[in-house]
Amino acid sequence: MVRYIDGLILFVLNQMNGERTISGALHLLKGKKSSQTIQDAKLFQLSFLFGMQRTLDRSHIEESVLVLYQNGFLEKVSQDTYKVNEKGNVALEGFLKQHPFPPYLNGWKYHQITEVFWARISLFMQTLSHSVNNNMIFYPVIRDEQVQEWVRKHFPKKSEKRERIARSLYEELTQVLRKLPEAHARLFVLRLSGFHRTGLTFHQSCSTLHISNEQGLLFFYGVIHACITHTRDDPATFPILSSFVENKRIPVPLTASTRTTYSLLQKGMTFQQIMDIRRLKRSTIEDHIVEIAINVAGFSIDSFVSKQSQEDILKASNETNSQRLKTIRDHLNDRYGYFEIRLTLCKEGV
Amino acid sequence: MDLTKVLYEQFGYKEFRRGQEEIIRDVLDGKDVFAMLPTGAGKSLCYQLPAYSGHSPVLIVSPLVSLMEDQVQQLKTNGEKRVLALNSFLNFDKRINALQNLSTYRFVFASPEILQNNRVKQTLKNIHFSLMVVDEAHCISQWGHDFRTDYLKLGDVREELSNPPLLALTATATEDVRRDVVKQLNMKHPALHINTVDRPNIAIKLERHHSLDSKLRSVLQYGKTLQGPGIIYFSSRSLAERVSNKLTESGVKGVATYHAGLESETRLLIQQQFLNDEISIICSTNAFGMGINKSNVRYVIHFHPPSNIESYLQEIGRAGRDQKPAIAIHLYTEKDERLPIAFIDTELPERQQIQEVLANLQMRKGEVLSLDYEKEGVQHRLSETAWRFIVYQLQLKGVLENGLIKPFHYHNLLEELSIEVNTLRKRKLTKWLGFKNWLSEDECRRHGLLKRFDEYTTSIEQCCDICGLDEEQYMKQEDSALEHVWMNWDQELQLMLNVTKGEQGEE
Incomplete structure (x- = not known):
């Protein structure tokens, strides 16, 4: 495999098992917030890559698919739909061995707080670095007013405390970074600004490490997600890193319209009532419910699909070794609708 | 007043650059001043020094948010805490809070748009500004390229603030632009300081x-x-x-x-x-x-x-x-x-696009139009400047009043707008031709530039390729970029945070 992006696309296509078009893969990597994409992320165990290549566009993915196809790694299933073949599987295995995914990467879970974490830590670090090196003259690397306000509020006032905080921040960061591959830690630290130098831009940091931007993005997010994961698991050991995500409860990531449907469900309304009140199509409400099932832990789907039906559907999925709705529906002789199958598959494993 | 002393104490400079002192003296005398200083000649000092000589607070109107932020940051970097920027990037609570404490500031920066906000205006009225500064004043001229009607209202704003002395600053403005700016800002017998645009070095x-x-x-x-x-x-x-x-x-x-x-x-x-x-x-x-x-x-x-x-x-x-x-x-x-030429064309709306916009507005009269480019301009495939131009013209002609779409005569308005577009295109093309001619001339380059501002040059060393140039002295002597020596990430973090491994465990 010559390029990282090709390997990444090969991985995604393999997970999707020839059951989605390349648009599906593109939406997922770009992090499109549609019910379909969110369901796909769940169905194909691709949540961790959700939104992790936001700058990818259609021509990039088409190019990759072409390269993979010409290398004989893909079989064409139908227009824009490909399945990874035996040869492709071998290649993929080699790729993953050479480039394992960053261990803590979790795009879907953390995509809403990743940016703010970076903004806060980079400005806090810059300010602290200048302060403990007795030079408070600098241009902030982050212009966002809210972030500046946040740092101002959380910045220790006394100089002894600043030194203590600097040491603790160092300890916390090294604890996280040491568990990660050397190159990931290096890329992250290269991007930080301090009293002695300006941080590198994302692009510069990738060229310094001689890696592609696509690979660099996963390294970078991987480090941030590692920090966030540690603060979740053990806030007492990581008080400063925890403060960077403070007040940022990871919200249940529902799209706005789905949120409305969810609150109506919580008020005890039925499917039909919600359709009437919201004047939305049946299929739209169905999408909402699937989205809720994916994201709200403990949400029961039993009132939409009976226990027995769920068992039948899961059994059919196992027997056909497929997540494809049409295959399962055919296997069950059209006994269940797509909505029921979709909902069951999505809820599975939550 | 010993201005040189203030200059040294506040800014650390021993002497003024060309043109600065004269401007500052007139500002301190309370005159209206129109000052043209070339880029890089230290324009902002012309209001900063008066502010430190008792002429405070100062209101500075700045057209570009990025420019404003840079100036604010520079002042802060120099240790000035009493500086506030009023622009849309501040969240509203904070803005109100800041407004209430406005009198404690020495420098208040504001965009022309924010000055149209009633609440902001009311608060500003209660403050006695010693000086109002309009930065990049050429933008105000109707010949400017920005098409923001709020610029044209700055004259009224000044009046509402009980007419503080006004300093208009610009780097380059031709004669017609200067006249226009003075008129738009209701400047009274302004002291004109037109410095050469030449940069002899x-x-x-x-x-x-x-x-x-x-x-x-x-x-x-x-x-x-x-x-x-x-x-x-x-x-x-x-x-x-x-x-x-x-x-x-x-x-x-x-x-x-x-x-x-x-x-x-x-x-x-x-x-x-x-x-x-x-x-x-x-x-x-x-x-x-x-x-x-x-x-x-x-x-x-x-x-x-x-x-x-x-x-x-x-x-x-x-x-x-x-x-x-x-x-x-x-x-x-x-x-x-x-x-x-292509650039000039993309900045202006085509006739067909104007037709489209007007037809659309005709159906929507009585509605409030969002002036937002992303919402409205994009759908007519207009560039952002072209969209602003149309909105600007509609506001000037009273078709848009606070965003409200008034009834209008389609054909008349279409013709009027087409004439405006043509005038502007001609003006821009003339400007381009002026520059293009310079590119094809074979006389002293400096002379060619200066004569377009009715200035003349005296002969200087190292003037231009026509007058003779020793290029050797501009060649590389040393690497100008400092290369940072990178150790490993751990040592880099230690350096950054000023911690040493040896201390570990001592605490």
């Missing part, structure tokens, strides 16, 4: 080429050999990137690209790296430079021509602010002239 070289290829060879050669730091201007992002990559490939260190298509964090970092001499060459579109205060830029190269002489002077004026020798090199091919 910048040598000027014009280099004509037959083809793009030969131009490319030339720019790469300059990038390799000239003493940096330097800025190379392009009108296309892709060429800027191409040259930047080529330079890097050929072993030149510290080259970066800069254009509006980059994320704001990236742009900020590149600016900082350039300011701190961590990179030495910026390949850029004209998005780079506004508000960049870097004193040691040694050269500016134009790979493509700007669309008028004012922009050209502003761009080369970013070189040699430390008053040491610098050089401006313009690479030109005949084909280049298509670029500014």
Whole structure:
């Protein structure tokens, strides 16, 4: 495999098992917030890559698919739909061995707080670095007013405390970074600004490490997600890193319209009532419910699909070794609708 | 008053630069002042020094948010705490809070738009401003390129603030623009300080080429050999990137690209790296430079021509602010002239687009129109400037009142707008032709530039390629980019946070 992006696309296509078009893969990597994409992320165990290549566009993915196809790694299933073949599987295995995914990467879970974490830590670090090196003259690397306000509020006032905080921040960061591959830690630290130098831009940091931007993005997010994961698991050991995500409860990531449907469900309304009140199509409400099932832990789907039906559907999925709705529906002789199958598959494993 | 003393105590300078002291004296005398100072001559000192001599608080109206932020940041960096920027980026609670404490500030920066907010206006009225400054005052002129009606209301704003003395600042303004600004701002017998646009320490070289290829060879050669730091201007992002990559490939260190298509964090970092001499060459579109205060830029190269002489002077004026020798090199091919013309066309609406907009508005009269480009302008495939131009004209003609769409006569309005577009196109083309002629002349380059501002030059050393130029002195003597020695990430973090491993466990 010559390029990282090709390997990444090969991985995604393999997970999707020839059951989605390349648009599906593109939406997922770009992090499109549609019910379909969110369901796909769940169905194909691709949540961790959700939104992790936001700058990818259609021509990039088409190019990759072409390269993979010409290398004989893909079989064409139908227009824009490909399945990874035996040869492709071998290649993929080699790729993953050479480039394992960053261990803590979790795009879907953390995509809403990743940016703010970076903004806060980079400005806090810059300010602290200048302060403990007795030079408070600098241009902030982050212009966002809210972030500046946040740092101002959380910045220790006394100089002894600043030194203590600097040491603790160092300890916390090294604890996280040491568990990660050397190159990931290096890329992250290269991007930080301090009293002695300006941080590198994302692009510069990738060229310094001689890696592609696509690979660099996963390294970078991987480090941030590692920090966030540690603060979740053990806030007492990581008080400063925890403060960077403070007040940022990871919200249940529902799209706005789905949120409305969810609150109506919580008020005890039925499917039909919600359709009437919201004047939305049946299929739209169905999408909402699937989205809720994916994201709200403990949400029961039993009132939409009976226990027995769920068992039948899961059994059919196992027997056909497929997540494809049409295959399962055919296997069950059209006994269940797509909505029921979709909902069951999505809820599975939550 | 001993101004030199204040200058030294507050700013650490021993003497004024050309033109500054005269302007400041008139400001201190409470006169209305129109001041034209070339880029890099220290315009902001003209209101900052009075503020430290008792003329405070000062209200500074600044057209560009980025420019405003840079000035605020510079003041803060110099230790000034009593500075506030009123622009839409502040959240509303904070704005109200800031407004209530307005009198404690020495410098209040505001965008023309925010000054139209009633609440802001009411609060400002209660403050006795000693001075009102309009920065980049040429923008106010109807011949300006920004089409923001809120500029035209600044005269009224001033009146409502009980007429504080006014200082209008600009780097370049031709005679008609000056007259227009004075009128729009209701300035009374203003003291005019028109300083030369000449920057004698910048040598000027014009280099004509037959083809793009030969131009490319030339720019790469300059990038390799000239003493940096330097800025190379392009009108296309892709060429800027191409040259930047080529330079890097050929072993030149510290080259970066800069254009509006980059994320704001990236742009900020590149600016900082350039300011701190961590990179030495910026390949850029004209998005780079506004508000960049870097004193040691040694050269500016134009790979493509700007669309008028004012922009050209502003761009080369970013070189040699430390008053040491610098050089401006313009690479030109005949084909280049298509670029500014195409650029002028995209900035203006086509007749068919105007028809489309008007037909659309006719159906929506009585509605409140969102002036937001993304919401409205995009659907008619208008460029942002073209959209602003239409809105501006509709406001001037009373068709839009606070966003409300009033009834209008379709055909008359269409004709009126078409005439406005044509006038403006002609004006812009004339400006471009003025610059293009300069590119084809064979007389002293400096003389050619200055005569367009009714100025004359005396002969100077290292003037231009016509008068004779020793290029050797602009060649590379030393690497201008400091290379950071990178250890491993752990040591880097220790350095950054000033912690040493040895102390571990002692606490």
